[in-house]
Amino acid sequence: MENKNLFQNLYLKQFNESNAIAYSKDFIANTSDYNFQLLDNAYRNAGKVYAQIKIAIETGKCQSEHCSMELAQLKQLEDAPQASLDFLASIMAELGVTEESTFDPNNNYRYSVANSLMNGRPGFSKTDGYEAYLNLLPEGSQEVVFMGPAFGSPLIINSSALNALNDSGTSLVASTPEINKDMLRLLTEVGLFAPDMVGENEELTPNAKISDEFTLKNLDGTYDYEIVELGNGKGRNMLQFDMDKIAKKITPFVNAEVAGLMSSEQSVIAAWNVYISQDTSVEEDDQMAQNANAGADSWSYEKDLPLKQSKKVLFEKKYNEYFINNYLKQFVTDQMPTVKEDAAVFDIEEAKKAKAQKFLKDNNLN
Amino acid sequence: MLGAVIGGGFSMVAGMMGQKAAKAREKKAAHERNRLQLKLDNLEANRQDIINPFQDMSAMISNPFANLSVATKAAEMKIEEADISLASTLDTLRATGASAGGATALAQAALRSKKGVAASIEMQEKQNEDKRAAGEKQKQDALMREGQRVQQGEAWEFGQREQREMQQLDRTASLLGASKQAEAQAQMDGTQAMTGMLGSLGGIAGSAFGSTSS
Numbered sequence: 229m230e231n232k233n234l235f236q237n238l239y240l241k242q243f244n245e246s247n248a249i250a251y252s253k254d255f256i257a258n259t260s261d262y263n264f265q266l267l268d269n270a271y272r273n274a275g276k277v278y279a280q281i282k283i284a285i286e287t288g289k290c291q292s293e294h295c296s297m298e299l300a301q302l303k304q305l306e307d308a309p310q311a312s313l314d315f316l317a318s319i320m321a322e323l324g325v326t327e328e329s330t331f332d333p334n335n336n337y338r339y340s341v342a343n344s345l346m347n348g349r350p351g352f353s354k355t356d357g358y359e360a361y362l363n364l365l366p367e368g369s370q371e372v373v374f375m376g377p378a379f380g381s382p383l384i385i386n387s388s389a390l391n392a393l394n395d396s397g398t399s400l401v402a403s404t405p406e407i408n409k410d411m412l413r414l415l416t417e418v419g420l421f422a423p424d425m426v427g428e429n430e431e432l433t434p435n436a437k438i439s440d441e442f443t444l445k446n447l448d449g450t451y452d453y454e455i456v457e458l459g460n461g462k463g464r465n466m467l468q469f470d471m472d473k474i475a476k477k478i479t480p481f482v483n484a485e486v487a488g489l490m491s492s493e494q495s496v497i498a499a500w501n502v503y504i505s506q507d508t509s510v511e512e513d514d515q516m517a518q519n520a521n522a523g524a525d526s527w528s529y530e531k532d533l534p535l536k537q538s539k540k541v542l543f544e545k546k547y548n549e550y551f552i553n554n555y556l557k558q559f560v561t562d563q564m565p566t567v568k569e570d571a572a573v574f575d576i577e578e579a580k581k582a583k584a585q586k587f588l589k590d591n592n593l594n
Numbered sequence: 595m596l597g598a599v600i601g602g603g604f605s606m607v608a609g610m611m612g613q614k615a616a617k618a619r620e621k622k623a624a625h626e627r628n629r630l631q632l633k634l635d636n637l638e639a640n641r642q643d644i645i646n647p648f649q650d651m652s653a654m655i656s657n658p659f660a661n662l663s664v665a666t667k668a669a670e671m672k673i674e675e676a677d678i679s680l681a682s683t684l685d686t687l688r689a690t691g692a693s694a695g696g697a698t699a700l701a702q703a704a705l706r707s708k709k710g711v712a713a714s715i716e717m718q719e720k721q722n723e724d725k726r727a728a729g730e731k732q733k734q735d736a737l738m739r740e741g742q743r744v745q746q747g748e749a750w751e752f753g754q755r756e757q758r759e760m761q762q763l764d765r766t767a768s769l770l771g772a773s774k775q776a777e778a779q780a781q782m783d784g785t786q787a788m789t790g791m792l793g794s795l796g797g798i799a800g801s802a803f804g805s806t807s808s
Contacts, residue, residue, distance in 0.1 A: 265601035316600060317613035324618055348599050360599070394621070397628055417762055480640050481762070488633030492625055 234526075236337035236378070244349060260353035264345075266372070267312060270362040278305050304368045312362060315370050315387040320346055322390070322400040330404040332498040334526050339401045341378040352376070402494035402529060407503045411555045414485050418478040420559070438559050440566070442477070444468040447590075451565060455579060463576040467563040474560070475552075482551055486544045493535045496543055497527045504546045507553075612783070620780035626773040634766045652740045659722070659729035677704070 281298050284290050290298045323343035325331065345352040345360055352358050358376030365371060369388040385400070393400065416426045425436040444452040444467075453465035489496050505525045532539065565571045597607045 262598040263601075264599045266599065268601035313610065313613065317610055317617050320610070320614040321617035321621060324614065346599055397624060399621070403622075403625075417765065419762075480637070483640065484633045484636040487636035488629040488631075491628040491632045495625070 233337050234333050237331075237333035237335065237340055240337065240340045240344065240378075241331070241333065243351070244344065260350065260355045262348040262353045264354065264360045266316065266360060266362040267309075270312065270364055270370075271309065274305060274308070274364065278302070281305070308364055308370070311387065312364075312370060315390070316362070316372070318387075318390055318394065319372060319385055325399065325401040325403045328403060330406070330498075330502055332402060332404050332501045334497070334501050335401050335529065338374075338379055338383045341376070342374045342383055345374060345376070352378075397492065399492075399494065402492075402498040404498040404502045405489060405495050407499055407550075410485065411551050414481065414551065415555055418481040420474060420477060420556075436559070437563065437566070438469065438474075442469050442474050444470055451567065451570065453565065453570065455576065456562070457576060458573060461576055462573050463579060464573050465565050465570050466561075467565060469560040469563075471560070474556075478551075478556070479548070482548050483544060486547050489547075490535075490540065493533055494529060496535060496540075497529055497532060500543055500546075501526045504543065504550050507546075507549070616780050616783035619783070620777055623773050623777035623780055627770060627777055630766055630770040630773055634763065634770060637763055637766060652737055652744075655733055655736045655740060657726065657729035657733045659725040 281302050285295045285298050285302070288295075292298060319342075323339055323346060326335070326340040326343045341352070345358050356376070358374075360375070361373045363371045363373065365386075369386055371384055371386045374383040374385075390400070412431050415421070415432055416430060420438045420442060421432060421436055422439055425433055427433045446452050451465075452468055454468045455463045456466050457463050489499065505527075506523075527535075527539065535543075600607060600610055
């Protein structure tokens with residue numbers, strides 16, 4: 229089922245983005261009817277019902293004592309149009325998540341189909357076999373029913389259910405957190421960079437460097453450089469960093485970030501499926517259109533919510549790794565010395581000899 | 595196209611689009627608010643322990659002269675020696691047939707010796723008492739200095755904690771405030787969009803309800 233769901237979502241995404249329909253002779257040659265007219269159809273008989281109730285009340289022909297039931301029905305009908313607009317706007321906002329560039333294709337594909345229908349996308353018209361209705365239900369709630377080839381069984385969304393979800397901060401369709409933006413911001417918050425390294429856009433400036441206290445130093449206070457070979461016997465010093473100290477420093481802040489993400493576990497699943505699970509790089513994630521998901525390692529919205537503690541711990545661990553590998557690593561690798569004299573290119577053999585002499589001298593081994 | 599799907603006319607569709615966008619923004623802002631609130635709670639709950647170099651050391655301060663003992667053993671030995679010496683001298687006197695006056699003089703000498711020992715003990719006790727008092731004063735002075743140092747330490751620890759954590763807490767709290775504002779603004783936008791649609795509602799509800807009842 230998950231594979232079918234994934235396939236359908238990815239197919240729809242690609243179908244909508246590919247413009248393929250423009251090259252379908254059948255589509256171009258035929259009329260497409262998108263007149264679902266949800267509101268017009270829903271209220272077609274409402275006027276008649278309203279009038280009947282009103283007449284019953286005014287002529288004292290109510291079925292209930294003191295016309296209590298009729299008055300309630302009248303009030304319900306008067307409120308219904310506004311409720312319909314609110315409901316439809318909510319549905320469209322929910323379905324709109326399927327259009328986000330980082331949409332997790334592990335979400336139920338039927339919401340992607342419903343979104344295509346609501347936006348009148350080519351291939352989802354009445355002519356193509358699709359239907360949508362807005363029904364005013366007797367108890368006062370409303371429902372939208374979507375039907376058509378890609379739905380299988382009808383997709384029904386009830387207004388009171390949707391309101392309850394929204395009130396509890398839950399969504400029909402999980403939105404993927406903006407991990408890239410979050411992690412760029414997190415870089416400025418973990419305490420590795422001096423405040424003046426943070427620009428007005430709340431991100432690190434292009435020349436940002438990790439504070440000196442996190443570099444490795446010798447006992448005499450000089451920098452403990454790594455020598456990088458440049459070829460032809462030449463080399464260059466590179467700063468080394470105390471990764472244990474760095475890890476200790478950033479952990480509380482990364483954990484706090486993850487704790488914030490846990491405010492919506494469905495978003496955690498989306499982040500896991502789209503970014504975190506596969507140890508991919510940011511570039512790979514950006515390039516992936518079809519396979520931007522965890523594949524066999526995907527977490528399921530239906531089966532894995534609420535998240536087990538073991539999954540939360542795993543997410544925290546992987547989130548930390550993703551942050552270090554994709555965002556922090558660039559600041560701790562190939563960093564040139566800050567001392568000008570140490571930054572020059574040198575002969576590696578000479579440097580090795582000098583280093584050995586220094587070691588012998590420091591340890592009284594001469 | 596949305597007009598055909600939804601129905602209800604142009605301004606209805608425009609309003610619907612506005613409300614859809616406002617709802618999406620409102621939801622995002624609410625989500626962001628929850629996220630930042632949890633993050634803030636976590637940051638507050640997991641502030642790192644700060645090692646206070648001024649921590650209370652008063653338990654280690656004591657009066658080294660509090661339990662000085664008097665060297666009574668030596669005194670006892672002196673007395674014993676005096677007694678042995680006295681007994682031995684008496685034996686000699688008896689053997690040589692010395693006078694009773696000599697024995698009295700000897701007993702007086704022994705008494706003087708014992709008095710000397712007692713005086714020595716008294717003097718030791720007096721010295722010890724003086725040392726104990728001086729030690730107690732030193733201890734009290736040290737405790738007072740330690741108390742002042744601990745107070746300084748608490749102030750230092752508070753300052754450090756505030757300096758280190760407040761920047762991050764302030765920032766998160768400020769973002770939280772902004773997300774609340776964004777949520778409120780999105781709600782207002784939604785209401786405005788809804789108000790814009792109300793005219794069109796007349797087109798649906800008004801005409802439907804009105805035409806039948808008239």
